[in-house]
Amino acid sequence: MIKFENVSKVYPENFVALDNVNLTIESGEFVSVVGQSGAGKSTLLKLISAEEQPSEGVVYFNERPLSSIKKRLLPYFRRNIGTVFQDFKLLPKKTVFENVAYALEVFGETNENIAEKVPEILDIVGMTDKMEKYPHQLSGGEKQKISLARALVCNPQVILADEPSGNLDPDSTWDITQLLLKINGLGTTIVLATHNKEMVDKIEKRVIRLENGKIVSDEIKGRY
Numbered sequence: 755m756i757k758f759e760n761v762s763k764v765y766p767e768n769f770v771a772l773d774n775v776n777l778t779i780e781s782g783e784f785v786s787v788v789g790q791s792g793a794g795k796s797t798l799l800k801l802i803s804a805e806e807q808p809s810e811g812v813v814y815f816n817e818r819p820l821s822s823i824k825k826r827l828l829p830y831f832r833r834n835i836g837t838v839f840q841d842f843k844l845l846p847k848k849t850v851f852e853n854v855a856y857a858l859e860v861f862g863e864t865n866e867n868i869a870e871k872v873p874e875i876l877d878i879v880g881m882t883d884k885m886e887k888y889p890h891q892l893s894g895g896e897k898q899k900i901s902l903a904r905a906l907v908c909n910p911q912v913i914l915a916d917e918p919s920g921n922l923d924p925d926s927t928w929d930i931t932q933l934l935l936k937i938n939g940l941g942t943t944i945v946l947a948t949h950n951k952e953m954v955d956k957i958e959k960r961v962i963r964l965e966n967g968k969i970v971s972d973e974i975k976g977r978y
């Protein structure tokens with residue numbers, strides 16, 4: 755589903771963030787990308803969502819080179835991708851329901867579909883009782899569950915989670931880990947960038963390790 759072919763990313767001032775990366779991720783996989791801060795994990799995720807373009811090489815999504823997608827069509831392409839970040843990125847003036855609904859509104863879903871879909875997704879993450887709350891009324895773990903719900907609501911093929919436990923305590927990290935495994939079990943591909951050892955060791959799935967922008971190991975049932 756996702757393929758990197760000789761991909762390098764050089765940021766301005768010749769900073770090499772990814773160095774000749776070759777990689778295939780099949781549909782349904784759960785891949786943890788690990789490595790020190792600065793190793794290139796976020797860059798790898800940004801190349802999948804076409805937020806950044808490779809300096810060299812090609813990134814494919816469903817066998818299509820991302821560079822062939824016209825800029826104005828990128829928002830449609832990104833419907834295939836749900837993203838979750840360390841800092842949640844929830845809209846502070848919208849309720850939980852509205853935060854999740856917003857992703858659907860942008861794509862012109864009917865109010866009827868929104869009213870049906872949002873509670874369904876909030877149920878998956880166990881947050882239906884928080885529907886009318888605002889982000890500031892939620893704990894970090896709850897915010898991350900809402901952010902996961904928002905990522906899921908457009909039924910993406912893949913979830914990109916960039917350090918989702920970065921602002922969470924161990925209990926919430928455990929909850930989010932379980933949820934990611936549940937979502938993967940329902941068929942969504944997951945690419946998780948993290949340096950959380952406990953998380954990766956609990957997941958027990960494929961682990962790709964980056965060092966200075968290079969893949970130094972890729973194990974089917976890896977540990978941190």
Ligand code: ADP
Nearest residue numbers: 765766769771790791792793794795796797798
């Ligand atoms: P990680 O997610 O593993 O911490 P990143 O992919 O964020 O690593 O960053 C890899 C390297 O690229 C880092 O050294 C970072 O400073 C650099 N970098 C990331 N984004 C940019 C940018 N927009 N401009 C310049 N350098 C960047």
